[in-house]
Amino acid sequence: MAKRGKSINLFLMDGDPSGRIKCTLANWTGVAYKIPRTELDKCKGRDDLSQSGVYFLFGTSDQTGENVVYIGQAGVRKNGEGILYRLQEHKRNLDKAYWTEALVFTTSNNSFGPTEISYLENRFTNMAVAAKRYLVKNGNDPTPGNITEEKESELEEFIDYAKIVMGTLGHKVFEPLTQSATAHSTADPIIEADSPTFYIKRSGANAQARLTSEGLVVLSGSTIRKDIVPSCPDYAKNTREDNKDYIDGNGVLQKDILFKTPSGASAFVLGAPTNGNVEWKKPRVASR
Numbered sequence: 001m002a003k004r005g006k007s008i009n010l011f012l013m014d015g016d017p018s019g020r021i022k023c024t025l026a027n028w029t030g031v032a033y034k035i036p037r038t039e040l041d042k043c044k045g046r047d048d049l050s051q052s053g054v055y056f057l058f059g060t061s062d063q064t065g066e067n068v069v070y071i072g073q074a075g076v077r078k079n080g081e082g083i084l085y086r087l088q089e090h091k092r093n094l095d096k097a098y099w100t101e102a103l104v105f106t107t108s109n110n111s112f113g114p115t116e117i118s119y120l121e122n123r124f125t126n127m128a129v130a131a132k133r134y135l136v137k138n139g140n141d142p143t144p145g146n147i148t149e150e151k152e153s154e155l156e157e158f159i160d161y162a163k164i165v166m167g168t169l170g171h172k173v174f175e176p177l178t179q180s181a182t183a184h185s186t187a188d189p190i191i192e193a194d195s196p197t198f199y200i201k202r203s204g205a206n207a208q209a210r211l212t213s214e215g216l217v218v219l220s221g222s223t224i225r226k227d228i229v230p231s232c233p234d235y236a237k238n239t240r241e242d243n244k245d246y247i248d249g250n251g252v253l254q255k256d257i258l259f260k261t262p263s264g265a266s267a268f269v270l271g272a273p274t275n276g277n278v279e280w281k282k283p284r285v286a287s288r
Contacts, residue, residue: 006025006026006164007025007026008023008024008025008026008164008165008168009023009024009025009026010022010023010168011023011024013042014039014042018036019036019039020033020034020035020036020039020042020043021033021034021169023165023168023169024108025161025164025165028158028161029107029108029109029111029158030105030106030107030108030158030161030162030165031048031105031106031107031108032103032104032105032162032165032166032169033049033102033103033104033106034101034102034103034169034170035087035101035102035103035104036100036101037091037099037100037101037102040084040087040088040091040102043084044084046084048106048107048108048110049082049083049084049104049106050076050081050082050083050084050085051076051082051083051106051107051110051112052073052074052075052076052082052083052106052110052112052113052114052116052117053073053074053082053083053104053105053106053107053112053117054071054072054073054074054104054105054117054120054121054124055071055072055073055074055083055086055087055102055103055104055105056069056070056071056102056103056104056124056166056171056173057069057070057071057072057090057096057099057101057102057137058099058100058101058102058103058134058171058173059098059099059100059101060098060100061098061135062098065242066134066135066242067133067134067135068098068099068134068135068136068137069128069134069135069136069137069171069173070090070096070099070136070137070138071121071124071125071128071136071138071142072086072090072121072138073117073118073120073121073142074086074087074117075114075117083104083106087102087104090102098137103166103169103171105120105162105165114145115145115146115147115151116147116151116155118142118143118144118145119144119145119147119151119152119155120155120158120159121142122141122142122143122144122145123144123155123156123159124159124162124174125138125141125142126141127159127173127174128173128174130176131172131173131174131175131176132176132177132255132256133172133173133174133175133176133177134173176256177212177214177217177256177258178210178212178217178219178256197209197210197211197283198210198211198216198280198281198282198283199280199281199283200266200269200270200279200280200281201281202270203225203270204223204225204226204251205222205223205224205225205251205269205270206222206223207219207222207223207224207253207269208221208222209222209265209280212258214258214260215258215259215260215261215265216258216259216261216262216264216265216276216280217256217257217258217259218253218256218257218259218265218268218269219253219256220253220254220255220256221252221253222252222253222269223250223251223252223253224240224247224251224253224268224269224270224271225251225269225270225271225272226251226271227271228240228271228272229271229272231272231273232267232271232272232273233267233273235264235267236264236267236268236271239257239259239264239268240268240271243255243257261276262276262277262279262280263275263276263277264276265280266279266280
């Protein structure tokens with residue numbers, strides 16, 4: 001069945017695309033806010049940000065340059081404070097100085113209770129961990145709570161809409177780099193002709209990559225050439241250095257890595273300046 005279109009309303013609260021954004025979706029009771037850390041104080045007095053909800057803190061690791069996210073929940077306190085108050089606590093916490101932007105999910109009808117936000121926090125965290133796009137900073141796996149099957153169905157529908165909104169607001173935290181992150185056989189790949197998958201097998205490298213709408217993803221399980229030549233481009237050297245914790249002693253990748261261009265991916269794999277359009281080979285078609 002073909003996917004149906006969605007009508008999304010984005011309200012630039014400050015008249016600036018880099019400022020605060022409120023997002024609603026047709027036929028959805030949810031409300032999302034994208035709030036730069038520096039703009040939190042401007043949100044004081046908003047009733048829906050005094051409610052219960054789930055929030056994401058996005059930033060970059062100072063040590064590795066990796067995208068990071070922290071996912072949490074906020075209930076309404078006795079003093080009437082909710083999500084915004086919790087975000088302000090995080091802003092004052094020096095241990096969470098890495099985040100630069102918050103994304104909040106609540107509802108237009110204030111329908112989230114403790115059970116709902118616990119379930120959503122658990123599901124969002126596990127989805128982000130499984131996607132492997134961001135380093136998830138949560139120390140513990142949140143409890144899902146106990147909910148009825150009717151409530152679970154309702155919340156899963158909320159999650160489906162939240163995934164659309166999250167991507168629209170610029171964070172693909174729930175989307176794997178490839179739909180299948182499993183590396184193909186390193187022996188002699190035989191792949192269907194219409195599969196957007198390619199390989200390099202020379203100079204000690206045995207790598208597979210999958211073409212996606214974002215670029216070329218070198219797949220986990222690929223073997224890259226261990227040494228690099230003096231003329232290797234700096235970006236390829238830097239990518240190897242940034243991902244050294246995910247390359248084992250035999251040069252085997254332990255995670256998928258996205259490159260914007262085929263040449264960037266092949267330079268990383270071969271440790272040399274290359275033409276990716278030449279290096280990446282199409283697999284032979286399986287006989288029928």
